[in-house]
Amino acid sequence: MKESDLFEPVKKYLEAGGYKVRAEVKNCDITATKDDELIIIELKLSANLQLFIQATDRQRITDSVYVAIPKPSIRSKKHWKGIQHILRRLELGLIFVDVDNPVNPVKIVFHPIEFQRKKISKRRKAILKEVENRSQNLNLGGSNKTKIVTAYRENAIQIAVYLKEIGATTPKKLREYNSGKKTLSILYSNFYSWFQRVDHGIYDITAKGKSDLKKFPGLVKKYEKYLKEKSES
Numbered sequence: 284m285k286e287s288d289l290f291e292p293v294k295k296y297l298e299a300g301g302y303k304v305r306a307e308v309k310n311c312d313i314t315a316t317k318d319d320e321l322i323i324i325e326l327k328l329s330a331n332l333q334l335f336i337q338a339t340d341r342q343r344i345t346d347s348v349y350v351a352i353p354k355p356s357i358r359s360k361k362h363w364k365g366i367q368h369i370l371r372r373l374e375l376g377l378i379f380v381d382v383d384n385p386v387n388p389v390k391i392v393f394h395p396i397e398f399q400r401k402k403i404s405k406r407r408k409a410i411l412k413e414v415e416n417r418s419q420n421l422n423l424g425g426s427n428k429t430k431i432v433t434a435y436r437e438n439a440i441q442i443a444v445y446l447k448e449i450g451a452t453t454p455k456k457l458r459e460y461n462s463g464k465k466t467l468s469i470l471y472s473n474f475y476s477w478f479q480r481v482d483h484g485i486y487d488i489t490a491k492g493k494s495d496l497k498k499f500p501g502l503v504k505k506y507e508k509y510l511k512e513k514s515e516s
């Protein structure tokens with residue numbers, strides 16, 4: 284498929300709406316005019332940076348700028364959700380063209396309108412809470428396929444260190460060393476297989492827990508030091 288294959292369906296769609304359509308006017312792929320209205324449409328086979336650059340440059344001429352691309356497959360639906368969000372933020376319109384559909388080949392996904400940015404307070408609170416509960420910056424920004432040390436994991440490491448040093452004990456005793464209100468939940472859920480219940484209300488660290496702690500020497504040292512200072516005070 285070529286970009287020019289998108290032209291004819293879009294042209295016919297606009298002409299059916301009463302627009303005068305011209306191609307390649309001052310580097311614009313398509314211009315459509317009706318009275319004083321001017322629409323510019325950029326044709327591309329995929330949504331890429333070059334398309335965004337061209338389309339936003341056309342916004343210096345008119346607010347009515349669209350990008351037209353081939354209708355994406357269902358498999359790329361998740362990918363296109365993000366692309367559509369970007370286009371909306373850039374206040375660009377989006378057109379899907381299905382050249383294999385002889386009846387309705389053109390679909391206006393959305394028009395270029397002013398973007399109303401909304402903040403999701405629940406996500407904001409979750410991020411701030413996670414930042415607050417992480418005692419150290421143990422992750423590398425931009426890393427991929429690497430286990431992240433979340434606040435939950437750090438709390439589990441803290442509990443594992445205490446059990447390694449103190450021995451089998453109760454959640455109540457662990458909380459005396461500031462292990463947090465989620466102590467029982469972390470022990471019970473045993474998400475990392477680091478803990479085992481050895482008696483009613485009594486928990487201990489597993490061999491896997493002791494082995495996995497070696498992956499977090501900084502945190503282990505921190506909580507060993509805290510435990511020692513707490514015991515001496």
